Amino acid sequence: MRTAYSVETVRNAETELMARLPEGALMQRAAAGLAAACADLLGRVYGARVVVLVGSGDNGGDALYAGARLARRGAGVSAVLLAPDRTHQGGLAAFTGAGGRVTDDPFEVLAVADLVLDGITGIGGKGGLRPDAVPVARAARGSDAVVVAVDLPSGVEADSGEVRGEALRADATVTFGTYKPGLLIDPAREYAGTVRLVGIGLEAHLPSVPDLEALQHADVARLLPEPAAESDKYRRGVVGVVAGSARYPGAAVLAVAGALRGGAGAVRYVGHAADAVIARFPETLVHAGPPAKAGRVQAWVVGPGLGDDEEAVRDVLASDVPVLVDADGLRLLDAAAVRDRDAPTLLTPHAGEAAALLGVPREEVESSRLASVRELAAHYGATALLKGSTTLVAGPDGSRTPVRVNPMGTPWLATAGSGDVLSGLAGSLLAAGLEPRDAGSVAAYLHGLAARHAVAEGAPITSYDVASALPSAWHDVTHT
Numbered sequence: 001m002r003t004a005y006s007v008e009t010v011r012n013a014e015t016e017l018m019a020r021l022p023e024g025a026l027m028q029r030a031a032a033g034l035a036a037a038c039a040d041l042l043g044r045v046y047g048a049r050v051v052v053l054v055g056s057g058d059n060g061g062d063a064l065y066a067g068a069r070l071a072r073r074g075a076g077v078s079a080v081l082l083a084p085d086r087t088h089q090g091g092l093a094a095f096t097g098a099g100g101r102v103t104d105d106p107f108e109v110l111a112v113a114d115l116v117l118d119g120i121t122g123i124g125g126k127g128g129l130r131p132d133a134v135p136v137a138r139a140a141r142g143s144d145a146v147v148v149a150v151d152l153p154s155g156v157e158a159d160s161g162e163v164r165g166e167a168l169r170a171d172a173t174v175t176f177g178t179y180k181p182g183l184l185i186d187p188a189r190e191y192a193g194t195v196r197l198v199g200i201g202l203e204a205h206l207p208s209v210p211d212l213e214a215l216q217h218a219d220v221a222r223l224l225p226e227p228a229a230e231s232d233k234y235r236r237g238v239v240g241v242v243a244g245s246a247r248y249p250g251a252a253v254l255a256v257a258g259a260l261r262g263g264a265g266a267v268r269y270v271g272h273a274a275d276a277v278i279a280r281f282p283e284t285l286v287h288a289g290p291p292a293k294a295g296r297v298q299a300w301v302v303g304p305g306l307g308d309d310e311e312a313v314r315d316v317l318a319s320d321v322p323v324l325v326d327a328d329g330l331r332l333l334d335a336a337a338v339r340d341r342d343a344p345t346l347l348t349p350h351a352g353e354a355a356a357l358l359g360v361p362r363e364e365v366e367s368s369r370l371a372s373v374r375e376l377a378a379h380y381g382a383t384a385l386l387k388g389s390t391t392l393v394a395g396p397d398g399s400r401t402p403v404r405v406n407p408m409g410t411p412w413l414a415t416a417g418s419g420d421v422l423s424g425l426a427g428s429l430l431a432a433g434l435e436p437r438d439a440g441s442v443a444a445y446l447h448g449l450a451a452r453h454a455v456a457e458g459a460p461i462t463s464y465d466v467a468s469a470l471p472s473a474w475h476d477v478t479h480t
């Protein structure tokens with residue numbers, strides 16, 4: 001599991017750790033890791049041209065100490081001081097002592113740089129880059145140099161992943177002690193490039209519950225249901241899928257395709273697209289009447305391509321098993337009915353649907369994904385899975401459980417119907433007994449991995465290809 005902690009938590013841990021170490025030791029650890037990462041990126045340090053962009057805080061201090069280390073190894077290093085009277089003094093002395101040069105013509109040195117170290121702001125940054133830093137940042141980005149962000153790309157919000165103004169896009173970020181939420185959540189994540197975590201001994205001082213966590217193969221493998229010797233289809237779980245309509249029969253087929261590959265023992269389909277479903281998947285149990293009369297299931301999925309069947313949504317929400325609500329089901333959702341349920345509910349909106357549920361513009365959800373998913377979960381007393389370029393899953397109990405961020409997404413998933421596959425898959429995992437936050441985050445992980453497998457066979461891919469690649473994604477996580 002990869003974990004991320006908020007700025008406040010990082011600062012508290014740093015304070016604890018610093019109290020046990022000689023002055024400046026922590027910054028030296030950070031700078032050593034940073035310089036080593038730069039050396040890897042450069043290949044050859046001797047003779048390389050490096051520019052260090054230095055802001056007014058400790059982030060600039062890290063950059064200066066790393067610049068000093070590179071200068072001692074024979075690089076030609078120039079520093080651009082963006083706040084000359086507030087530059088980190090120890091860092092500056094080490095830098096000039098090692099042969100680093102302070103320049104007053106940033107554009108001249110940036111034009112020929114091999115590597116730029118962005119030490120403008122780290123976890124102390126607020127809002128986008130200040131106006132005086134903007135032309136320098138643009139020149140850095142416009143050069144041929146590799147841009148390496150120190151701790152975080154300057155101009156992004158560490159705690160939320162928001163980008164409120166201009167920020168400096170990095171090719172790589174070297175972050176210290178722990179990931180910060182902004183390194184894992186779009187839009188900031190896109191500014192970070194490849195992220196490398198450098199240990200500085202902070203781990204022991206961080207609380208056990210992080211703010212954010214990202215599953216890895218081993219975590220998913222541990223959570224996936226596995227049939228036991230004595231299993232039968234009912235014990236493995238039956239998932240009911242209420243989806244599709246005369247107008248959108250395909251959504252039913254895709255949701256069932258996902259559900260059949262999610263580990264439940266059987267899929268019960270309820271709705272008006274039974275012929276289309278059976279034609280593709282003869283193994284599906286189909287039912288034409290209302291969900292309540294369809295027979296026992298261990299979880300319901302309601303909504304993909306459903307049209308205006310409000311009664312079906314109400315019927316399913318009145319059940320005593322976990323329910324996943326997606327697409328049209330979200331449009332027909334009664335918040336009080338969700339809050340009153342005893343069994344868990346999992347809502348899976350994309351940004352547009354989340355915006356409608358929250359009564360805010362879509363752009364607001366996209367620019368503040370973490371706050372939006374938390375708010376949805378709190379408002380509905382449900383688990384919320386917010387789809388998109390970074391998919392997030394939040395539980396109903398606020399900061400007591402970490403929000404899960406999906407590291408496996410791929411823009412190839414932006415294809416019609418892939419959300420239907422995801423809802424079937426997540427519903428199947430619910431029926432197999434996973435908790436909603438696990439079901440949602442495991443489903444998003446496998447869905448993204450399946451898309452990557454499908455792309456490896458040839459792109460562009462369709463949603464059906466994603467569903468078909470789920471077994472190979474499953475095999476991948478359970479055999480590595």
Ligand SMILES: NC(=O)C1=CN([C@@H]2O[C@H](COP(=O)(O)OP(=O)(O)OC[C@H]3O[C@@H](n4cnc5c(N)ncnc54)[C@H](O)[C@@H]3O)[C@@H](O)[C@H]2O)[C@@H](O)CC1
Binds near residue numbers: 026030055150200
């Ligand atoms: N304290 C320590 O010993 C350690 C600190 N670390 C480094 O220290 C950083 C945090 O240092 P600071 O708390 O000094 O904060 P920063 O260096 O991130 O920045 C704070 C300074 O930047 C200015 N600023 C804020 N927003 C700005 C903006 N949008 N544009 C331009 N300037 C802006 C503020 O006025 C303030 O002076 C971490 O990100 C990390 O790089 C690491 O070296 C680990 C050890």
Ligand SMILES: Nc1ncnc2c1ncn2[C@@H]1O[C@H](COP(=O)(O)OP(=O)(O)O)[C@@H](O)[C@H]1O
Binds near residue numbers: 386409412414421
């Ligand atoms: N740019 C992107 N990068 C990664 N994943 C994406 C991107 N855009 C969409 N997705 C994923 O694709 C799926 C689309 O679902 P959804 O928006 O419901 O589409 P549809 O209604 O066509 O099924 C979601 O799993 C979402 O997370």
Ligand SMILES: [K+]
Binds near residue numbers: 151
């Ligand atoms: K930075």
